[in-house]
Amino acid sequence: MPSPVDHEFVRAVAAAADRLAAPLAARPGEDAAGVPHRALAHRVKTLLAAYRSPHSALHGSERALAAATTHLGALRAAQTTTGLFAGGDNVQSPPDSAFTVNDVCDAHVLAAGGGPELRDVTAALAEIAGAARDSLLTGGVHTPNHRWELSAALARLHRSFPDGRLLDRVEEWLAEGVDIDAEGLYSERSANYAAHVSNPSLLVLADVLGRADLLDAVARNLATTLDLIRPDGTVETVLSRRQDQNHPFPLAPYLPHYRLLAIRTGRGDFSRAARQAAAGGIDDPGLLAETLLTPDLCRVLPAPEPEALPRARYLTTARLAARASATAHTVVYGGSDVPEHRRIRSGLACNPTFLRLFAGDAVLDAVRLARGFFDLGPFRAAGVQRLGDSRYRLTETLSAAYYQPLAPGRRHHDGAYRMADEGRFSAAMAFPDRPRDEVSHTTGVEVDLREDGADLRIDISGPRVPWCLELTFRPGGVPEGAVPIGDGRWCLTSGPMTYRAGADEIRVEAGVEAGEPLAGPDRGDVLRYDPGQDYTVVGGTDATRGNRVYLGGLGPHTLTVALRARRTGQD
Secondary structure (H helix, E strand, O other): OOOOEOHHHHHHHHHHHHHHHHHHHHOOOOOOOOOOHHHHHHHHHHHHHHHHOOOOOOOOOHHHHHHHHHHHHHHHHOEOOOOOEOOOOOOOOHHHHHHHHHHHHHHHHHHHOOOHHHHHHHHHHHHHHHHHHHHHHHOOOOOOOHHHHHHHHHHHHHHHOOOHHHHHHHHHHHOOOOOEOOOOOEOOOOHHHHHHHHHHHHHHHHHHHOOHHHHHHHHHHHHHHHOOEOOOOEEOOOOOOOHHHHOOEEOHHHHHHHHHHHHHHOOHHHHHHHHHHOOOOOOOOOHHHHHHHOHHHHEOOOOOOOOOOOEEEEEOOOOEEEEEOOOOEEEEEOOOOHHHHOOOOOOOOOOOOOEEEEEOOEEEEEEEEEEOOOOOOOOOOOEEEEOOOOEEEEEEEEEEEEEOOOOHHHOOOOOOOOOEEOOOOEEOOOHHHOOEEEEEEEEEEEEEEEOOEEEEEEEEEOOOOEEEEEEEEOEOEEEEOOEEOOOOEEEOOOOOEEEEEOOEEEEEEEEEEEOOOOOOOOOOOOOOOOOOHHHHOOOOOOOOOOEEEEEEEEOOEEEEEEEEEEOOOOO
């Protein structure tokens, strides 16, 4: 027997929709030209959901319908002769237009079931959807998640306007296989695209096509994401290959997926995640439409399953380890794509952060290691060795070359040689044809995850080069025991330091096992983070922000660093 309706949840999603829809309904004739096409479609869907929902203040509102009609006019005007939508960096983009058509088709379902008053709106939505159909049917993509967004649009078009060609095209895309690994990570490893694109698209496809395997893929991703939820209510993104790899991502966008699967399967861990995703309030105006289209979302959640602590997880494909206890939540990461591809590129995992530590209000957001070796950038592990349940060794060997003269048979007397890239830079020197003198530099970081933090042993070998370990703490705390060096930076030398935020703290103690003493606060040439030439050549950086504590020196070095968390009331 179905569980009863969760009236508190339904009222909250209606209120979120009204916060967007009510100002639009108050000015129903206001020109919407210039609003991006995706926003126009989202507004139309939200206005229609508010009109249809008895929990909305705009239920049955003629002004809401008038505003929807105004936005539909602007949306039709943004549609080109191809049926695709103008605007955005991706020109004549089938996948970008698919995002809009997905909302258009959902809005069509809402309008078609809303009675004769919505006849004109229903017809306008059908016209927009029909104009886009052929271009989406034959269009291509350029990222992995686009395949599922485009397929979802085709499936929605078929749901409202049945056409076997649409399903044939969906099957063609799905025949490539969903890009999810055995551990539940999509190939882009992005929380943003999992929550906003892949999971919702696969849920629609599972429903329209009756494909239980697609539903299973979403469940596997959600199960893995449970171990990536951080104590601050965000999802770990350091492993991502997309734009979110350098930014926190909130858990809230996962709410409808955790909620739906918790209700349909009875999983208490998903119920716990759904409650956590809604803990800060519900602000997504699109959720109201989802509850009307998928009424199961409105049912009461099953009892949540308490989080088991301590717990640990190692994701072999992403080379990421997470350990959580009541005292500390620590993440170790060695899954960068840069060592293999030797470049910084959109679509690659490039974040050089290899450790994070959460201790209540005290948060160590990033630990990074910069080296002055041919300007090749900070440490990014090329390999991770699991030494035990809680011990990991991250390693990277960098190499650069000096090039010898060309052999007589490869010389050009006019001095014109082909441009070539040698891994660091490009020049007209025919690098592959020259003998090389290699110089190499190896860094190893051994991490022992503990219930209250982590122990690090850092080995820097090779030629004598400057290195700098950067610890970036989240603003809101106070470093004690380190020497201020200006601009939100501190230097740690021989003594310990403590970062206090509220009643929580993270203590850092470093020691040199081999090598020279650590650099003092006067060594500004050493105590700095260098992003490497891939960033600096274009005037960019991937530097962190926050309270940054540095320790460094001139290698070779063997360094130990102890990180200890202490939480309120855990003396």
